Amino acid sequence: MPETAAAVTRTPSGRLALAASPEKIALGPLDGRYQSAIAPLVDYLSEAALNRDRVAVEVEWLIHLTSNSVLPGAGPLTAEQQDKLRGIVTEFDAAAVAELAEIEAVTVHDVKAVEYYISRRLPAIGIENLTAMVHFGCTSEDINNLSYALGVKGAVEDVWLPAARALVQQIEAMAEENRAVPMLSRTHGQPATPTTLGKELAVIAYRLSRQLDRVAKTEYLGKINGATGTYAAHVASVPGADWQSVSKSFVEGLGLTWNPLTTQIESHDWQAELYSDIARFNRILHNVCTDIWSYISIGYFRQIPVAGATGSSTMPHKVNPIRFENAEANLEISNGLLDTLAATLVTSRWQRDLTDSSSQRNIGVAFGHSLLAISNVAKGLKALDVAGDVLAGDLDTNWEVLGEAIQMVMRAEAIAGVAGMENPYERLKDLTRGHRVDAARMQEFVSGLGLSADAEARLLALTPGGYTGIADELVDHLK
Structure with missing residues (x-):
């Protein structure tokens, strides 16, 4: 059938335009080639997850205000009403994402779209009279900082840390198994005082574990104090409330650490600290990759061939250390982003600028490349055999x-x-x-x-x- 102008779209160079295809085609590798490896992060650090967390924060703020009778005339909700409000969060799905996008297309403001999205659902719960309490006293950053903190906290504690700890445990097991296997050291790349393979692997595990302990102790800070951190609108509208106490109890109720002193934004210092710690873990793991790669190259490790796999398109004998090379690249990309985030997020012009808004949308990408690297190293290590004869021959x-x-x-x-x-x-x-x-x-x-x-x-x-x-x-x- 001949092509018609209406049937196809072409690029200026004459190629078929893939973007015109009805199928979803990913631009980046994390959402395409490597999507399965980083899929768990989607529930925490995607745009959809951010919007779900925004809805959650807004809903919990409304419940918090009413439960504590902070505003005159707005007492506690019934248990059923609270459950229905929280159902807006638990039932947040693809249709909700699409609806939010439609609202935002009109508001041209993502957080305002969330406010309207929740307000639409209050009549069905029987509390349409509380529409004015949705987003009460809040600036967008009151919602955003808490939502990002919840998303990052969940991603670290539920996804990244477990994967990183599993990798360290894998290295620890290798260290124990090879604790007495002698190996020639190579300080400056030259033959040096012998060690054992297990001891060298233990050094790696110990270094990585220290960084994971630092990550595990991260304080995730949050604030909810208005447009410039002064509670001005709160005091003007409800002067009798103890707004600092209301704010503190709300933030801590979300499982976060309350930050009492901020501008319009929470200062993001905790994020910079966390990303620096993860970047340091990445750098140590990068060093592990280059060392293992080098040991493979001199025969200390043999790689177990994967049935059906091809090492080279022209050299049939090759089994390449691709897992470690892939990990190196992804660790470098992750650190490029983490370093930028750590440097950028601690600065803001006067009481607020928007540089953090675009920057924070790349948090998931930074974590994704690190998680992908961890997965590759774990798979690479599983495919190694210790070449005891080569180690012994080198020593002799x-x-x-x-x-x-x-x-x-x-x-x-x-x-x-x-x-x-x-x-x-x-x-x-x-x-x-x-x-x-x-x-x-x-x-x-x-x-x-x-x-x-x-x-x-x-x-x-x-x-x-x-x-x-x-x-x-x-x-x-x-x-």
């Missing part, structure tokens, strides 16, 4: 790393009065620096030092794989 070809132990034993011998222990560091440096030394040469050197019998026996029994100190015991600090 680097006997020179025992130079540290030998010169330290010589120092101890000198202090104990054993003769002939002069210049231990320099003598080991001449033997080992820039040279590969095998077992026979090292033991020959030890035997010719004139050590005490006990010290000589200890060093002759020492191997690179056995020179790990108490590395395996250090893993217990994770407990």
